[in-house]
Amino acid sequence: MTVYRAPVREMQFLLDDVLKIDRYDNMPSFSEAPRDVRTAILSEAARLSEEILHPLNARGDLDGCTRHPDGSVSAPKGFGDAFGQLGEGGWIGLSAPTQYGGQDLPSTISCAVGEMFSSSNMALEMFSGLTRGAVTALLAHGSEEQKKLYVPKMLAGRWTGTMNLTEPQCGTDLGMMRTKASVQADGTYHITGTKIFISGGEQDMTENIVHLVLARIEGAPSGIKGVSLFVVPKRLVNQDGTLGQKNSVSCGSIEHKMGIHGNPTCVLNFENAVGWLVGRENKGVEAMFVMMNEARLGVGLQAMALSEIAYQNAANYAKERLQGRAIGFAAHPDKPADPIIVHPDVRRTLQQIRAFNEGARALILFTALRNDVAHRSNDAALKEATEDYLGLLTPVIKGALTDWGFAGTVSAQQLFGGHGFIVETGAEQFVRDARITMLYEGANGIQALDLVARKLPRNNGRAIQAFIGELDHFIEENAKQVSLARAVSALQDAASDLKSATDKLLKLAMKDPNDAIAGSTDFMHLVGLVSLGYMWCLMIKAAQEKIEAGDTSKYLATKLSTGSFFLERILPETALYLRRISIGGKDIVDVPADAF
Structure with missing residues (x-):
């Protein structure tokens, strides 16, 4: 349990x-x-x-x-x-x-x-x-x-919502979708088609389900430019808000999955289901991406959340599991064996998971706060800067954080040994549930491609340059703080690697775009590591300020030691990513397809 x-x-x-x-x-x-x-x-x-x-x-x-x-x-x-x-x-x-x-x-x-x-x-x-x-x-x-x-009824939990994008023949390439919408005399549309991988697509917990569905209006342009968004409720809703008859939406099957078994992943069939246009015709992807971008940030949060609970249970197990002795002495001579927490590699594993969890949590809340402030501000420059930041960091939070969050659950499972492979301990469920975060809302390779091919060069690199400028400002502002010397130095090295990698990618892209794209996942992880390093510097600074003000709590001491671990042992991996990016992609793109 x-x-x-x-x-x-x-x-x-x-x-x-x-x-x-x-x-x-x-x-x-x-x-x-x-x-x-x-x-x-x-x-x-x-x-x-x-x-x-x-x-x-x-x-x-x-x-x-x-x-x-x-x-x-x-x-x-x-x-x-x-x-x-x-x-x-x-x-x-x-x-x-x-x-x-x-x-x-x-x-x-x-x-x-x-x-x-x-x-x-x-x-x-x-x-x-x-x-x-x-x-x-x-x-x-x-x-x-x-x-x-x-x-109102969705917020009250009486109705739930879904998003319907994927079809059997198209996932990321939404321009290939076949679900069609036929306009009716009363202004409604009849929606016909099949959607797959619809989380929460059918359930008995609420009175109604409000499906948001992408479909192509008959006669609309081909490709992604001809896709519109519709609201298609499971049960039709009368003007007074009461429920009418069941709509022509049915669950053809639910998927048998690796994890998240408690949430039904449905195949939904729409047979002339009644729908209403949301927003403008042929602008459905733009409307749906409001939901998609929020979901991608939420998926990064999910991965960190599962890594957190996996860490908690692994730490508890490591302190309780008696097995062998500490090297050279008995740490607990009154017991038949020592708990495995005495071993340095067990502590390294736990420290690595915790360092990621705490850095990722900070980055997610930092990003949410930034969005909150801009959303409530009348400052046009601030709004533009925040849009740039979100555009740059959304694929990183979704992609890099889910890669590392899943890795955290696997590392936590490893500490259980064979017991981590059986159901009773619960460790394997965290691994299975976390795996989906790397796949849905756009698989992580797509996130890396989006980052390098679209977000990086947009507006002549304005977003990445602003992010690097923010790092430089923090480094300059805190360069003379003795208590932050090691942290600032580590961040400065990582920021330098990011600058070099950015310049290298842009030069590679001018010669051969595939050469740059080959390094996209490395660049995504590099930006992610630097972002977490920045968060750790902010946390260390805040902890030092509280200590200098007289707070001697164990919590702050642990925060500093975990931050030191991240900055000394994990953040230097930026140099590895830079090396991989710098060599280009010839050893990847020049291999013929039939060689695989």
């Missing part, structure tokens, strides 16, 4: 001391989330995670979802009640506008809460996350009538 303890202290340190979120309390939403309110929210979310959501995690994985002959799907026992509590408690709409039933708190807070919910029960939290994403798309592109009709 696994355990979970929400890292509330860690989140408070990040929000209060590193990000200094209270400096924005003069802005809308932030004024509603002072420190005492944040503490209450995080504490209650921790209770829900530990006492309600996590106890259902293993059972949901074991029982999975059941599709019945009539096409209906049952969620695991207990999921409906737990999801109802999330809706009734306002957790789904934590950062949504109050006019539609949300609480309009900063999304930075809902990010922290989302980590707890994903750690404790990722399959269940996915229902909430997808619903929030669908709400975001409707708020950004839907008509006022659509917002009023759907959003």
Whole structure:
């Protein structure tokens, strides 16, 4: 049986001391989330995670979802009640506008809460996350009538949301989709086609499911430029908000998967299903990407969240598992053997997972706060800079963080030895659940390609140059701080590698784009490592300030030692990525296809 303890202290340190979120309390939403309110929210979310959501995690994985002959799907026992509590408690709409039933708190807070919910029960939290994403798309592109009709009940947890992109013949290449939309005399559309890999596509937990579906209106241009977005509810909704008859949407099957068994991944068939256009014709991908980009940041969070719970259980096991003796002496002579935590390599493994988790958590909250501030600001330059930052870092958070988050669950499983391979310890579920994060919302190779081929050269490299400039500013500002000397030096070396890699990629791309693309995953990981290094410098600086102010807690001492581990042992890997990028891609792209 696994355990979970929400890292509330860690989140408070990040929000209060590193990000200094209270400096924005003069802005809308932030004024509603002072420190005492944040503490209450995080504490209650921790209770829900530990006492309600996590106890259902293993059972949901074991029982999975059941599709019945009539096409209906049952969620695991207990999921409906737990999801109802999330809706009734306002957790789904934590950062949504109050006019539609949300609480309009900063999304930075809902990010922290989302980590707890994903750690404790990722399959269940996915229902909430997808619903929030669908709400975001409707708020950004839907008509006022659509917002009023759907959003309040989605935020209340009475209805859920999904996104429907993938088809059997097309995944990333949405221009190949075949689902069609036929306009009707009353202004509605009939949607016909098949969508696959639809998380939460059918379930019995809520009264209705609001599907957001990409389809091509008959006569629309070919390719991605002819795709539109539609809202297609499972059950039709009357003008007064009551439910009407069932729509022509059916679940053809649910997938038998490696993990996330508690969330049904459905094949959905649309047979002249009634739908309503969201936004403008042929602009569906633009509308859906509002949801997709939010989902990609959320997937990075999921991977870190699973690495966190995997770490917690591995650390507990390492301190309890008696096996052998410490090298050269008995650390616990009163016991038949020493716990495996005495071994340096076990500590190295745990320290490596923890260093990633804490750095990744900081980066996710740092990014969420940046987006929050820009969203509530009237400063056009700030909004543009934030859009650049999000464009650059979204594929990194989705791609690099899920690579490393999955690796964290595998490393945690390794510490269990053979016991990590059996179901009873729960370690293998974290590995299986984390694996999907590298695949969905755009596989990680696609994220790397997007970063190098699209985001890096956009606006003549404005985003990456701004990011490098921010690093340089931090380094210059703190260069004379004796307590930060090692941290600043490590970041400076890593930033130098990033500058060299950026210049090298741009030069390679001018000669042969494939030469640059061959190094895209290395570049994604390089940007990711430097980003985590930057976060660790911010955390070390905040910890040093608290220590100098008289705080002698063990927590801060541990924070400094973990930061030192990251900066000394992990961050220097930027040099390896630079080396790989610098040699170009001839040894990759020149190999003929039939040689594989």
